[in-house]
Amino acid sequence: MPFDQAANRRRFLQFLAASPLFASGSLSALAGEGPTAGIKLPDPIIWAPLRTEDLIKTPKDAINVFNFEPVARANVPPAHFGYMASGIDDEVTLRANREGFLKFQLRPRRLIDVSKIDMTTDILGVKYASPIIIAPVGGQKSFHEDGEIAVAKAAKTGDHLQILSTATTTGVEDVTAARGQPIWYQLYATNSWDVASTMVKRAEKAGCLAVAVTVDRSGGRNQETLFRLMPTDKRDCSGCHERGNLATNMKRRSMYEGIDLTGLTHTQSSNMTWDFMKRLRDLTKMKIVIKGVLAYEDAVLAADAGIDAIIVSNHGGRSEDSGRSTIDALPEIVEAVKGRMPILVDSGFRRGTDIVKALCMGATAVCIGRPYIWGLGAFGQGGVERVLELMRAELYGAMQQVGAPTIKHLVPAMVRRA
Ligand SMILES: Cc1cc2nc3c(=O)[nH]c(=O)nc-3n(C[C@H](O)[C@H](O)[C@H](O)COP(=O)(O)O)c2cc1C
Numbered sequence: 001m002p003f004d005q006a007a008n009r010r011r012f013l014q015f016l017a018a019s020p021l022f023a024s025g026s027l028s029a030l031a032g033e034g035p036t037a038g039i040k041l042p043d044p045i046i047w048a049p050l051r052t053e054d055l056i057k058t059p060k061d062a063i064n065v066f067n068f069e070p071v072a073r074a075n076v077p078p079a080h081f082g083y084m085a086s087g088i089d090d091e092v093t094l095r096a097n098r099e100g101f102l103k104f105q106l107r108p109r110r111l112i113d114v115s116k117i118d119m120t121t122d123i124l125g126v127k128y129a130s131p132i133i134i135a136p137v138g139g140q141k142s143f144h145e146d147g148e149i150a151v152a153k154a155a156k157t158g159d160h161l162q163i164l165s166t167a168t169t170t171g172v173e174d175v176t177a178a179r180g181q182p183i184w185y186q187l188y189a190t191n192s193w194d195v196a197s198t199m200v201k202r203a204e205k206a207g208c209l210a211v212a213v214t215v216d217r218s219g220g221r222n223q224e225t226l227f228r229l230m231p232t233d234k235r236d237c238s239g240c241h242e243r244g245n246l247a248t249n250m251k252r253r254s255m256y257e258g259i260d261l262t263g264l265t266h267t268q269s270s271n272m273t274w275d276f277m278k279r280l281r282d283l284t285k286m287k288i289v290i291k292g293v294l295a296y297e298d299a300v301l302a303a304d305a306g307i308d309a310i311i312v313s314n315h316g317g318r319s320e321d322s323g324r325s326t327i328d329a330l331p332e333i334v335e336a337v338k339g340r341m342p343i344l345v346d347s348g349f350r351r352g353t354d355i356v357k358a359l360c361m362g363a364t365a366v367c368i369g370r371p372y373i374w375g376l377g378a379f380g381q382g383g384v385e386r387v388l389e390l391m392r393a394e395l396y397g398a399m400q401q402v403g404a405p406t407i408k409h410l411v412p413a414m415v416r417r418a
Contacts, residue, residue: 059379059386064394065350065371068387072143072377079237080142082229084373087317088221093324094317097348100325104357105418109403117399118406119392123365124210124287124309124342126182129159131359131407132391135316135346135367136186136212136291138167139253143377150376152178154384158392163212163367166199166267171254172206184210186291188217189269189276196269196276198259200284208286212311213277216292216319218270223318277305289344292319294329296336303340309364310337312345316369327358334362352394356402360415 052070056062073081087094121131134155141147148170155162156179164175166188176183185203189196200211242248246264250256269276280288287308293299294314302310312326312333326347334343345358346367355366368391375383404410 056378059375059382062386062390065374065387065390068371068374068378068383071379071383072374076143076377077233077235078229079226079233079235080139081377082226082233083139083223084137084143084370084377085229086223086225087321088223088319089321091225091317091321093314093321096323096325096328097314097317098325098350100327100348101351101354101357103418104327104361105416106353106356106360106398106402107414107416108401109414112403112405112409114400114403114405116405117396119395119399121365121407123161123344124289126161126209128161128365130392130395131363131365132158132160132355132388132395133344133346133365133367134160134162134372134388135313135369136163136165136214137369137373138165139169140165140373140376141169141252143373144380146380147376148175149178150381151372151384152176152183153381154372154375154388156180157385158388160388161365164208166214166255167253168255169252171257172203172208176206176208182207182209184208184212184289185286186212186214188214188267189272190264190267191269191271192264193279195256195259195261195264196280197283199255200280200286202255204284204286210287210289210308211280211284212289212291213280214291214315215269215272216294216313216315217268218272219268221319274301274305277307281306293333294322294324294326296332299333299343300336303337307341309342309344311367312343312363313367314347316347327354327361330358330361330363352391352396352398353401355391355395356398356404356410357415359407359410360402360412362412 055071055074056067062068119130121128134151140151144150148164148168152162152175162179163184163186164172165186172185185208187196187199203211240252247261250261277288289309289311290302290307291311292313292315293302293310299310312330314320314326326345330345337343342364343362344365344367345363346369349355349366349368350371358366372384372387375387402414
């Protein structure tokens, strides 16, 4: 076929017209209906614009973790998807968690042998294949029928530490068995010591290595994305959710089984203070981790109190709308803690470079939330496995790019504020 320059130009313009970048109306000028001055192509030109309507068909098709989210949106009931995706109010913190990474740049080193990368990481005395941890996410059967068991099996495949939520839809014993190694238990302590201590004892009996006490869900929250999507969900939700009665509402939450919830109005702990940690220390031999620290003052108090580790977290932008990302909060906390305990971090981690930035700043490991839930909602266990595989592959590549053959080689000099 002869080379048809005009046809090619037409096709190119059609391509541009389909690109969201050019949805400005000025294309008609480029198409010959007016002067072309003022049109500037982006540099570099985006040759493969994202088309969220092109759903991947198998986990292997994914080229990054974001590919799973639109598939999960198609599969998961709107209210459940809304619960997962939602931030608070204007979702400033939710966006900040991603945008925060742009404030920091990597500063690669060269002529270092990075032909083999060792990502193994010690987390509270246990060696894992990578510093990528599965963050606690409640109610995983609401995203896929295999729920927490699918996630545990995927965690086993990639040798990831798994933190199980208090709001799990499968008991800690079965999840531990599916993981094949001890896990951590995340605690929503409620306002009742009896409820909290019963759960902690059960987790300890199941072999959990640590209890991660979540301290950032102390009050109400306005999950607007959830509330906007809920009315679009036409199912009858009363079979699972009975809003007026906490005890009935918790019947699908395995960790509340057999616990008397009479008088309890909420599963959060708005009355919790540092005294709780002292009582907890007397109750359990498990390591104690505090999840949800954002200010260096609290990190220092935690270290002073002998807490074993903290998780710098804003709950993935789901507990407040302060507007502060965790990657912004991390440096002041690392500086104040002075190595007295490991510092984990989560919220917004999606790329290998995100993880490398946090590790260079001094974090020991990074927890991932929504991405593996996208994988779960999209394809079940296979989706979670692929999400974790992609995160590991990106981390591996990012470590090669900065010249760090091991985690220990990720040092503060490799990251700079932009
Ligand atoms: C749907 C959903 C449920 C969650 N449930 C819990 C929970 O039960 N306990 C908890 O401590 N954190 C919970 N989190 C917060 C995560 O542990 C983690 O802090 C957060 O997801 C990290 O941010 P990311 O989603 O941007 O990766 C939940 C997060 C999501 C998305």
